[in-house]
Amino acid sequence: xxxxxxxxxxxxxxxxxxxxxxxxxxxxxxxxxxxxxxxxxxxxxxxxxxxxxxxxxxxxxxxxxxxxxxxxxxxxxxxxxxxxxxxxxxxxxxxxxxxxxxxxxxxxxxxxxxxxxxxxxxxxxxxxxxxxxxxxxxxxxxxxxxxxxxxxxxxxxxxxxxxxxxxxxxxxxxxxxxxxxxxxxxxxxxxxxxxxxxxxxxxxxxxxxxxxxxxxxxxxxxxxxxxxxxxxxxxxxxxxxxxxxxxxxxxxxxxxxxxxxxxxxxxxxxxxxxxxxxxxxxxxxxxxxxxxxxxxxxxxxxxxxxxxxxxxxxxxxxxxxxxxxxxxxxxxxxxxxxxxxxxxxxxxxxxxxxxxxxxxxxxxxxxxxxxxxxxxxxxxxxxxxxxxxxxxxxxxxxx
Numbered sequence: 001x002x003x004x005x006x007x008x009x010x011x012x013x014x015x016x017x018x019x020x021x022x023x024x025x026x027x028x029x030x031x032x033x034x035x036x037x038x039x040x041x042x043x044x045x046x047x048x049x050x051x052x053x054x055x056x057x058x059x060x061x062x063x064x065x066x067x068x069x070x071x072x073x074x075x076x077x078x079x080x081x082x083x084x085x086x087x088x089x090x091x092x093x094x095x096x097x098x099x100x101x102x103x104x105x106x107x108x109x110x111x112x113x114x115x116x117x118x119x120x121x122x123x124x125x126x127x128x129x130x131x132x133x134x135x136x137x138x139x140x141x142x143x144x145x146x147x148x149x150x151x152x153x154x155x156x157x158x159x160x161x162x163x164x165x166x167x168x169x170x171x172x173x174x175x176x177x178x179x180x181x182x183x184x185x186x187x188x189x190x191x192x193x194x195x196x197x198x199x200x201x202x203x204x205x206x207x208x209x210x211x212x213x214x215x216x217x218x219x220x221x222x223x224x225x226x227x228x229x230x231x232x233x234x235x236x237x238x239x240x241x242x243x244x245x246x247x248x249x250x251x252x253x254x255x256x257x258x259x260x261x262x263x264x265x266x267x268x269x270x271x272x273x274x275x276x277x278x279x280x281x282x283x284x285x286x287x288x289x290x291x292x293x294x295x296x297x298x299x300x301x302x303x304x305x306x307x308x309x310x311x312x313x314x315x316x317x318x319x320x321x322x323x324x325x326x327x328x329x330x331x332x333x334x335x336x337x338x339x340x341x342x343x344x345x346x347x348x349x350x351x352x353x354x355x356x357x358x359x360x361x362x363x364x365x366x367x368x369x370x371x372x373x374x375x376x377x378x379x380x381x382x383x384x385x386x387x388x389x390x391x392x393x394x395x396x397x398x399x
Contacts, residue, residue, distance in 0.1 A: 025200055028374075032367040036192040036360060043359035045184040047175050050078050050134045051159050053144070054169040060125040061149035066094070068116045068144050070156070073137030074109040080120065083128040094118040107136055123148055132173065135159060178226050187226070188360040191219045196367045199342075202331070203375030205382070207252035210245040217241050229313070229356070231295055232288055232321040244328040251332060277326050284322035289315035313352060320348040336383060339376035342368060 008016070021029070058064075068075070080092045094102045096118055108115045123129070133142060143156040157170055177184060194216045201209035217237050224234035292314035323344045330338030346368035353361045 032196045036363045039360045039363050040189045045181045047181045049172050049174040050132050052171040053131045055129040055146050058123050058127045059148050059151045062122050064120045064123045064148040066118050068108045070143035071110050073139030074107050075142055076107050076134050076136045078132040081130040085126045092120050187223050192364040195364050199371045203378055210249040213245045230317045232317045236321045248332045281322040285319040289318035316348055316352050336379045339372050342372045
């Protein structure tokens, strides 16, 4: 009679887990972890606001100008809005000294005289002018002169002092996160750690990646809600990724490798299937991206971004979510092409992270790109050396 198997201690289980990973995998994981912690300290999430300076009771003139002479450092001008007596708001385009019309945010700097003077056109009596700006250097003192016909009004405001003491006709526009910003930074760090652990387990063809992935989904849901952005990704995570992770764990558990039970049998797609998926992604990107442009949320990480940035992010988010769906299906069905989908998602999300200043998450994207290469190579080698097993597995099961 066989003696019962001796139950392993926690220490023994941890040693087994340590030896489960190769030296390269351990170095890769620890390197990304150290980088993520370093970036969390160097680039924590901030609640840097923009500011609005208001010019009231303006006189009528045909060709008003703004002059920023006197500033000591660069400032970003986010928008210039004219408010009529009836309350109607008009976004103004500025005309620079060389005749160039500017409709997006721009930078004024004391080193470039051409960036200091702008024509803003006609103003009616009683109109109000709203100048939204933010410091882009060390100095927080903004000086600007509004000239309208024979009338001239010069305003100088120190954003730090004015925000603390309060100044009439000056407003602070905070990002208005739902929680303190250090919580956002902590969630970024958790997202990096759980994601790289999940990616590493996928590369090792381990079904346990889906359990770790559930922690990833919960973290990313919280980030999307608290930052009030990426609504396509938020909906996709709740409605697709969480059910997909559960189903994938069950399916992968049914297809263990004959020789190494901790591995799952994986396979590859046919070329025509790639083309159909590419067409589907394009349609989804245009359709969902267009719908997302109609969502206008006050506050959050995009609160102080202009409309062009918001719209571009909508289409990038739509494309990332479309590729994400494909990626999820590929993982569910154990297709190697999920690594190609990961490449695309990583590149799209890198662009998004840079646009909104999520520098910590760039560490995660570096981890994605390196591990995706590693995983693709490992899965390709497995497919080449297990052709018979894959064919047999495909015949006996659709999934």
